[in-house]
Amino acid sequence: MVGGQVGSFGVVVVGEEWRSEKMQNMVVGKRLEQGMAKSIEVGLILHQGSGMLSSKLSTYLSLLLILFCVPLTPALAVKKSYIVYLGAHSHGPGVTSADLHSVVDSHHEFLGSFLGSKEKAKDAIFYSYKRHINGFAAVLEDDQVEEIQRHPIVISIFLNKARKLHTTHSWEFMMLEKNGVVHPSSLWKKARFGEDIIIANLDTGVWPESESFSDEGFGPIPSKWKGICQNDNTTAGFSCNKKLIGARYFNKGYIASGGNVSASMSTVRDNDGHGSHTLSTAAGNIVHGARVLGVANGTAKGGSPHARVAAYKVCWPPVDGAGCMDADILKAFDTAIHDGVDVISVSLGGSPSDYLEDGLAIGSFHAVKNGIVVVASAGNDGPDSGTVTNVAPWIITVAASTLDRNIQNSVQLQNGLLLKGTSLSKPTTPQENFYPLISAAQAKAANASTDDAIRCKKGTLDPKKVKGKILACLRGETALIDKGHQAALAGAVGMILCNNKTTGSEIFAIPHVLPAIHVNYTDGVQVFDYIASSKDPRAYITTPETVLHKKPAPFMASFSSTGPNSVTPQILKPDVTAPGVDIIAAYSEAANPTEEDYDKRKTSFNMISGTSMSCPHVAGVVGLLKSLHPDWSPAAIRSAIMTTARTRDNTGNPMRDETEKDKATQFNYGAGHMRPNRAMNPGLVYDLTVNDYLDFLCSLGYNQKNITKFSGTGSTYQCHKKHGLNILDFNNPAITIPNISPSVPVTITRTLKNVGSPGVYAAHVRLPRRMFSVSVEPSVLMFDHIGQEKSFKLTIEVKNAKAVKDGYVPGELLWTDRLHYVRSPIAVASLSDIKKP
The missing domain is CATH 3.40.50.200 (Peptidase S8/S53 domain)
Known part of the structure; x- marks a missing residue:
């Protein structure tokens, strides 16, 4: 279930065809054009039958007929589904069925005040969030959305968006x-x-x-x-x-x-x-x-x-x-x-x-x-x-x-070169029998481009050139699983899927529908070089087997x-x-x-x-x-x-x-x-409470009213914006400073909580000394019981502005008592480089 196209989430998409917005608009436009053409045709027919009318009057009436014959519907507002978010409920964990009924009824009452009646609201609402989250989902018109958004009890109203x-x-x-x-x-x-x-x-x-x-x-x-x-x-x-x-x-x-x-x-x-x-x-x-x-x-x-x-x-x-x-x-x-x-x-x-x-x-x-x-x-x-x-x-x-596990198989080239790769497809052909090997570019159909054919795109391969051979395809632009399908449709007995330079060493074990192997970029180059340099290139593909303790691992996908x-x-x-x-x-x-x-x-x-x-x-x-x-x-x-x-x-x-x-x-x-x-035994943790998250939202500019509703804590939470809360002081285990100025030191505060044995922790900061000067105060923290909290300040100053370039500079802050190692990543960028990761 992996492939060349990648969805926003989840598995890497293997075979789904994506239709562009432009294509969709073209389809809609064509339908509208066809509808108008039919209306004009009706007008012309009626015009031809009105011989007693003067030419000008006939033309005028025909235009009217065209307008009335166009299949116009009443100008109804477009309705979409929205989520109306009202924050948290005031009821506690001991909520009763009567409480839940009251919540639903309040949603109907509220929306009914905009739609004209509770009955209309009941028809529009398809979810009431009634237990912990307060709000509802409903089908609404745009002007209704604007009106609802202005109501003081509404935190936000947003489209019922789709996710992948x-x-x-x-x-x-x-x-x-x-x-x-x-x-x-x-x-x-x-x-x-x-x-x-x-x-x-x-x-x-x-x-x-x-x-x-x-x-x-x-x-x-x-x-x-x-x-x-x-x-x-x-x-x-x-x-x-x-x-x-x-x-x-x-x-x-x-x-x-x-x-x-x-x-x-x-x-x-x-x-x-x-x-x-x-x-x-x-x-x-x-x-x-x-x-x-x-x-x-x-x-x-x-x-x-x-x-x-x-x-x-x-x-x-x-x-x-x-x-x-x-x-x-x-x-x-x-x-x-x-x-x-x-x-x-x-x-x-x-x-x-x-x-x-x-x-x-x-x-x-x-x-x-x-x-x-x-x-x-x-x-x-x-x-x-x-x-x-x-x-x-x-x-x-x-x-x-x-x-560090790999489902590994190999392709044996007749020149003696053995290349390792991966696959989930078993060979159905006799082992160690060499088969003719051809590049997909050499197997292109007459009406196909070389660039499309080498990637084994649909309709680009000539079955007469492919049948009975192992086909070498280049990764890119189409789903990996589809390349194997196209090779099989063209009559290939096997496929070598070769990475491009961008995908490097990243290979996937895929259940192709024919014997196949996926090789990295370097080995793929050797495959294509062998095909180009040999008069009769041949190869065979081996059965996949599990190989453990592969190195290096892990590396990022x-x-x-x-x-x-x-x-x-x-x-x-x-x-x-x-x-x-x-x-x-x-x-x-x-x-x-x-x-x-x-x-x-x-x-x-x-x-x-x-x-x-x-x-x-x-x-x-x-x-x-x-x-x-x-x-x-x-x-x-x-x-x-x-x-x-x-x-x-x-x-x-x-x-x-x-x-x-x-x-x-x-x-x-x-x-x-x-x-x-x-x-399970980190020694120290950077802990956070619900109020810390509310402080975070406050530092981003959310107002007191909405934050209070969001938390459901009533009047107990007060936004500390007036005290100059700094988002950099949010007690996150990682430290990211996206806009450090060469002339102004940045000081951040963090708090550590002891969740282990008593210990004395010393701070160690790793950042390029030629770029920054760094200090931690205090640089030693002593903890003598579980739950104890202690704060420190980390100050970073740009030492060499010319050296701080090319985006974010990585580093780390380490607190250790030689038994525990509490490591926080650091990423620092200057004001001029904040867009370059």
Whole structure:
């Protein structure tokens, strides 16, 4: 499920055709033009039959007829679906059904005052957010929206926007086990594998029959659970158990935006595979013998394999490329908070926007306010800078990187060169039989360009030239899986997929429909050179096999979205990276492994890549930390994961980007690659309260009234804007200064909380001394009990303005007592370079 086109979120898109806005407008314009032509034709016919009329009168009447014959409809205002956000509810946890009814009625009363009656309001509203989030989703006209926005109780009103969806060895790679053995000191053992933690997943649903969600060996459902198993569609045969304890679906926002949901689709059952994959990565059972199409045999398990899970289906068949609507996502958040979940994993997203006009940011804030940790994917729009999304500081935002396992096969060239690559497709041809090898450029059809043919685009290959040969295709512009399909349609017996220079060493194990191998850029050049230099080039492709302990690893995935944060550049995003390339996990047996109509294969497990896959890795570890440290706040857990992450690969060198040549930076991996065992004992954390988040919003210019409604804390919170609150003092584990002036030192304040043993911590700052002068005051902090907090100030001054160039300069702040290492990434840019990451 990987390819050359990359959706904003989730898995890297493998086969979906994207229609441009221009194309859509052309289609609409053509229809309008055809309608006008028919009207003119009617006018001409009537004109020809009016012989007794004078020429001028005939012409005049004909024009009138044309106007009246044009199929005009009354000038009705366009209606769209919107979310009206009113903040938090004043009712506490002991809410009654009468309270909930009163909330719904108040929404009807409020909207009815604009629409003319409560009945009209009832027809317009399709969701009332009534438990923790206060607001409603409704179908409205633009002028109504403007009027509602002006009302003093409304915080924001925004479109019901669409969002897109964004493993057997990965846990060993992160040291939770070794050779299948879990050490007593492992976080898995310490946290009892996440026993009785409840992890929610907002996605495409779940395949309940998967072994990953069997309840064998599970005890009673935790008493804190208040959710349901929504199985009102009896034809879908959906049921929950003591592992999969809850399931709900939300599609009213999707339907209100033009989505079509048949009766058979109205179920939590996962017909896509994405939701089952992400949920089982976070908390799937330990399943031995998991494999994908007979390849990559191993033991599948989630991060919190003994946790309970709940599926909230918010994503449906894409409309214009996206099928997850804000109104449905917000309803799922409101419901999950009520149901009693501990962790919410969200492998989807859209373009970043104002925090109070972003359904995911709003929903996650209310979850965090109730002690629930929210983990979200960073997006699949890399490697371009500034593409990271889900950037609210109360969310753990996860980038994607590789692991040290490879599903490896080889291509043997007849000149003796053996090149290694990857694939999930087994050879169906006899092994060690050489086949003719041809470049796709040499196999181009008569009407195709060489550039299109070498990329194996649809309709560019001549079957007469391809049949019976192995075809070499260049990566780029079309989905990877489609290149194999086009090769097979042209009669190829195999395919070598060669990376271009941009994609470098990043290769994917894909279940192609013919024997295939994906090789890196350097090896791809050798393939094309061999073809060009040989009179009779030949090759054969070997069977894939699993290879462990590959080096270097990890390195960043090219698709992983990068910083800086486009909404608030002072907040580093992403926060952390985790395995997101070639991840094996449960899948839907209603879907095929490539999501292509021509693929009739089925599989219980699938290998997928994307930040959708890295996100649940972190969610699973969060479940373990919640089990081990139930008193830790969401911010403390986020800090523990970030400050214990690593920035070096398994060769001891700095992590690289997808080319394996350039160093990755904080804008690629955040604080670094997650280390679960270190996160359970970080020593110190940068903690945050709800009021700290409100101070953050206050520093951005949000007014007191809206912040108070947002928090639901009434008059207890006061915005400290008048005291000169500095956003740089927000107690984030990372430090980003996007606009340092050469003439003015910048001083920031941070507060550390002790969550470990007593200790004396010393500060160490790493920033280029030729560029900056740096000081920490105090430079030593002494902690003698758990919960103790101490503050410090970090001052950075530009020493050499000419040396501070080329965008952000990376560094780090380290506090250590020689037992714990509390590391914070630093990124500093001068005023003239803030747009260059």
